Amino acid sequence: MKTAAVLFLAIAFQALGNVFLSLGMKAVTASGSTGIAHLVLVGLQAAGSPAIWLGTIFSITFFLLYSAALSWADLSFVLPATSFGYVLNIACGHYFLHETVHPARWAGSLVIVFGVLLVSRTGQRTTPAHEAVFEAAGGLR
Amino acid sequence: MITAMMILLVVLAGSAGDVVITKGMKEVGEISTVRPGELWALAKQVFSNKCFLGGLALMTISFFAWIAALSVADLSLVLPATSLSFVITTIGAKLILKERISRMRWAGTVLVCAGIALISLS
Numbered sequence: 424m425k426t427a428a429v430l431f432l433a434i435a436f437q438a439l440g441n442v443f444l445s446l447g448m449k450a451v452t453a454s455g456s457t458g459i460a461h462l463v464l465v466g467l468q469a470a471g472s473p474a475i476w477l478g479t480i481f482s483i484t485f486f487l488l489y490s491a492a493l494s495w496a497d498l499s500f501v502l503p504a505t506s507f508g509y510v511l512n513i514a515c516g517h518y519f520l521h522e523t524v525h526p527a528r529w530a531g532s533l534v535i536v537f538g539v540l541l542v543s544r545t546g547q548r549t550t551p552a553h554e555a556v557f558e559a560a561g562g563l564r
Numbered sequence: 565m566i567t568a569m570m571i572l573l574v575v576l577a578g579s580a581g582d583v584v585i586t587k588g589m590k591e592v593g594e595i596s597t598v599r600p601g602e603l604w605a606l607a608k609q610v611f612s613n614k615c616f617l618g619g620l621a622l623m624t625i626s627f628f629a630w631i632a633a634l635s636v637a638d639l640s641l642v643l644p645a646t647s648l649s650f651v652i653t654t655i656g657a658k659l660i661l662k663e664r665i666s667r668m669r670w671a672g673t674v675l676v677c678a679g680i681a682l683i684s685l686s
Contacts, residue, residue, distance in 0.1 A: 425596075444631065445634075445639075448631060448634055448635055451635070458566075462632055462635070465632075465635050469631070482627075486623070490585060490589055490610070490616070491589075491595045493585060493586045493589040493590070494589040494590065494592055494593065494594050494595045495594035495595070495596075497657065497661075497663045498582055498583065498586040498653065498654075498656075498657040498661060498663065499653075499654045499657040499658070499663045499665050499669060499673070500669070502582065502650060502653055502654070502657075503650060503654075503669075503672055503673045503676045506650065506676045506679075506680065509679070509680060509683060513683070527682055527683070527685050528682075528683050530682055531678075531679045531680065531681070531682030531683035531684075531685075532679065532683065533679070534675055534676075534678050534679035534682055535675070535676050535679030535680065535683075536679075537672075537675050537679075538671075538672040538673065538674070538675030538676035538677075538678075538679060539672065539676065540672070541668050541669070541671050541672030541675060542668075542669055542672035542673065542676070543672075544668060545666050545668050545669040545672070549663050549664035550590070550661065550662060550663055550664075552593070552594065
């Protein structure tokens, strides 16, 4: 329950972060040139964009919640579980930004949901806890 | 060429970062409090953990490679790279973190990859 709550909150912040980063970067990269000079210019412009800052703060919040979940659950559990964020991004784009969503995207979302359901049915931790390593060494399963 | 290099950097640095951060967080131990004082003490512990900081550096590299890639290429090209990192990270979790990946977990992870690939086709 704790894992589900923390991961859902993390995913929500990630989706919001992506929306703002996407908005910000689309505004920044209007020029057509490429190469190192272009990348430096993009970096400077990005640093002055409020949308990029907001997107970055949300992304950091996501990262802190994600790290917290990793303190008790498997990486191979948490990582696929957070992929539900893709579905949330597409749904948000459809309902709030009125984006047209290609049928293949809805199909892809459905496949991701099935994948997350399968992963969520496996135990969230398969390694012994740090403090319990000694006592568990003999008796764990 | 620059796009391919950026995508490789996103995937490799991201996967390595995930594995090392998990190692660090497991060293710190389960966070099971919401009291600000205790959370602050835990945060100090986390941000002085070498594995966590190393993972953070790798994730930072991955993050900048990601926004750089997005500035020169379409999301529909960069996104499949993310799906690849799910498999690479899971292999890392198995080999380095000794997590047990059951068949159901592998099946779910592969479905997630397939789903992301499907999304990026459209």
